[in-house]
Amino acid sequence: xxxxxxxxxxxxxxxxxxxxxxxxxxxxxxxxxxxxxxxxxxxxxxxxxxxxxxxxxxxxxxxxxxxxxxxxxxxxxxxxxxxxxxxxxxxxxxxxxxxxxxxxxxxxxxxxxxxxxxxxxxxxxxxxxxxxxxxxxxxxxxxxxxxxxxxxxxxxxxxxxxxxxxxxxxxxxxxxxxxxxxxxxxxxxxxxxxxxxxxxxxxxxxxxxxxxxxxxxxxxxxxxxxxxxxxxxxxxxxxxxxxxxxxxxxxxxxxxxxxxxxxxxxxxxx
Numbered sequence: 001x002x003x004x005x006x007x008x009x010x011x012x013x014x015x016x017x018x019x020x021x022x023x024x025x026x027x028x029x030x031x032x033x034x035x036x037x038x039x040x041x042x043x044x045x046x047x048x049x050x051x052x053x054x055x056x057x058x059x060x061x062x063x064x065x066x067x068x069x070x071x072x073x074x075x076x077x078x079x080x081x082x083x084x085x086x087x088x089x090x091x092x093x094x095x096x097x098x099x100x101x102x103x104x105x106x107x108x109x110x111x112x113x114x115x116x117x118x119x120x121x122x123x124x125x126x127x128x129x130x131x132x133x134x135x136x137x138x139x140x141x142x143x144x145x146x147x148x149x150x151x152x153x154x155x156x157x158x159x160x161x162x163x164x165x166x167x168x169x170x171x172x173x174x175x176x177x178x179x180x181x182x183x184x185x186x187x188x189x190x191x192x193x194x195x196x197x198x199x200x201x202x203x204x205x206x207x208x209x210x211x212x213x214x215x216x217x218x219x220x221x222x223x224x225x226x227x228x229x230x231x232x233x234x235x236x237x238x239x240x241x242x243x244x245x246x247x248x249x250x251x252x253x254x255x256x257x258x259x260x261x262x263x264x265x266x267x268x269x270x
Contacts, residue, residue: 007258013251021071030058032065062218080138085145093153115140152184197252
């Protein structure tokens with residue numbers, strides 16, 4: 001029962017985030033970047049559900065637009081990291097030999113650096129911007145995907161049906177795509193779900209440091225950064241983006257745990 005509850009709560013939170021991000025593409029209650037100095041620092045009210053910031057901008061509208069930006073960056077990053085990491089890990093784990101040793105040497109060197117530091121190094125070279133942060137975070141999280149897929153591929157390649165596929169003359173590419181890759185999907189799905197939370201948190205941290213999507217475009221991270229001078233006088237400025245980040249990470253973690261329990265046969269009840 002708790003597993004079902006985790007899956008349900010996680011799905012609701014992630015579904016709500018997805019709906020808000022899609023809606024924010026077409027509509028927000030106010031212009032997220034529109035300045036109205038006569039309405040600056042107003043507390044939450046019927047007109048402004050989450051209040052207004054130091055420039056009179058509606059915090060709810062900016063949080064919705066920030067969800068759109070964060071989801072776009074997270075999905076793009078996870079997609080790139082999963083596709084690139086899975087492709088390299090699949091080939092390395094299946095072929096083994098010198099190729100595997102070279103790939104893993106480079107991969108282990110990248111894993112020696114924390115993901116956020118690796119992303120910071122890439123951003124120093126590329127500069128701030130949406131494309132730059134997607135590329136930086138993709139580079140930071142490709143090694144994790146590569147290692148997971150390689151380990152699964154090394155295990156699956158020894159199975160009888162893989163050997164039979166090779167014996168009847170199927171190409172290595174066909175065997176990898178038809179027999180090896182499908183058996184690597186379960187851990188890959190769980191990893192992708194967890195990675196979504198990691199990327200959202202990393203993007204918010206980089207935006208907080210001023211290395212994310214440049215202002216005035218709103219993200220949850222730069223909203224938190226801009227609220228620091230007003231923590232005592234206008235607490236709602238940090239509560240809104242902080243709550244958005246916390247609920248999103250909660251949803252991702254609950255959904256990831258539910259998927260892990262569902263897809264890992266070792267965790268199924270006997």
